[in-house]
Amino acid sequence: MIANEPIPVYTTLAEVFGSAEASLPYAARWNDVAKEFEKRFGRKPSYIARAPGRVNLIGEHIDYALFGVLPAAVDRDILIACAPRTLLPSEHRTEAHHEPGAVVVENLHPKYTRQIFVPASKKSASIPEEEVHAEAWFLDINTKELRWESYVKAGYYGVLNQHFTGAEDLPVPVDLLVTGSVPAGSGLSSSAAMVVASTLAFLATNGKLDKKEHILTKGELVQLSMRNEKRVGVNSGGMDQAASIMSDPSSALQINFYPTLAALAVPLPTRAVFVIANSLVVSDKVSSAKRCYNLRVVETLVAARILANSLGLTIGEKEKVTLREVVGLYQGETEGQDMGPVALEKTLSELLNSDKLDILKAFGQQGCDLGVTMEAMIKMSGLSKAIFDEVYLSWVEIEATHFQLYKRVKHVFSEALRVLSFQNVCLQGLAGDEAESLTRLGELMNESQESCSQLFECSCPELDELTRLAREAGAVGSRLTGAGWGGCTVSLVPEGQVDAFVRKVKETYGPYKSLEGQALNEVIFATKPGRGACVYKL
The missing domain is CATH 1.20.1440.340 (de novo design (two linked rop proteins))
Structure with missing residues (x-):
């Protein structure tokens, strides 16, 4: 059963993508993030954690009611290059980023600035009494004004409290470099991918994926990532994390949540192509959560x-x-x-x-x-x-x-x-x-x-229009994907008709009319079911 399989740790990109040929389109990006990590932190990364986004083919807003869903991973993903930080003799130990478990995290996107944060034991006097509970560790995550690093903190939170006692068992200082190709607020679950990737990065750098006494399974990582994402204020049902972690490259993934988490690969018709189109209405699931x-x-x-x-x-x-x-x-x-x-x-x-x-x-x-x-x-x-x-x-x-x-x-x-x-x-x-x-x-x-x-009122005028235009352009079916209220649609297009379909949608959907080349490919693209999350050990 997929949920019982171990988290894959690979040593070549051919293993990550299934073959050397399949890895070629992605090799430059992985090499670039490794080189940039070395440039910024002065040493090579030990690991690159990868978590893909997902497209939900059908089964919207029913996972938290514990009904089964049918998503698939996409090739757009979050990558986090990471390595433990060793304190040099010449460095001052009083600096925050040298504390046990301290994190320095940077993002390749220039709008996101470097962040440094340090987890605290619940026994620390600096923690307000109301924040002290059964967990051993505390990290400040502001759910009212969510920042990009909050998703990194969310992934770290569960690792700290599940794998470290807070006494003699302490996490190592870590450096992280994040890059992502899943557009934020698009309904392709960039937030879950970020949480899954950060969870894996902290597990890997602290040696928690190598423990012989207990090999972490995909099902356990799904449960851990679900709890982690709730730290940012979203009561996730688990579909996003399960799809990101357990997907198979040849199939959609039937995910059942009752009576226990289980997943089954479901082969798709050979002529079925799924085209994702971004409405360009940003769906911020966290800030609008109380109303949506x-x-x-x-x-x-x-x-x-x-x-x-x-x-x-x-x-x-x-x-x-x-x-x-x-x-x-x-x-x-x-x-x-x-x-x-x-x-x-x-x-x-x-x-x-x-x-x-x-x-x-x-x-x-x-x-x-x-x-x-x-x-x-x-x-x-x-x-x-x-x-x-x-x-x-x-x-x-x-x-x-x-x-x-x-x-x-x-x-x-x-x-x-x-x-x-x-x-x-x-x-x-x-x-x-x-x-x-x-x-x-x-x-x-x-x-x-x-x-x-x-009935569920989770669409919006732009999604309604885009799905209508998709059908008129030749899709046999089209629907919103993700939480809705903006984000993306997914359309079923017969093989051989994708180029004509994309051209017609570009001509009829207003926000696309001025887009060409790579800019257009960023917002409307065909996808095949992809492989789930993994760790690449350099």
């Missing part, structure tokens, strides 16, 4: 409790039950059991085609456009305000006057069904007719976009 991403997490969690109550299911008063767990309880799954795709499809269809979801609408309301108020939502949950706040609001910041519980659940259940259908077409085909298979996959992507736009 985190709000949707809370809406789906509260809706799950209300639905469970209405179905007569027993839920603990302080339990944050997910929609997937509610479906399992309704179907009669025992704890730790997976009903399988056939039973899941049947149960989801039954719930969607019944009136059982109507309980999620506003009291006495015929439609559901207005949503429910906070007061009404608390009443529907059956909890006291104090318990409701503790369970659903104490750990996250949200901003809304009305909550669209009915719409959100309709999207989650229907999107989960589309993932099952997409996977089935890929695995079995349609009567051996690849053209028909491509058509069906495209239909599912189009349905997903409509649901994201109308």
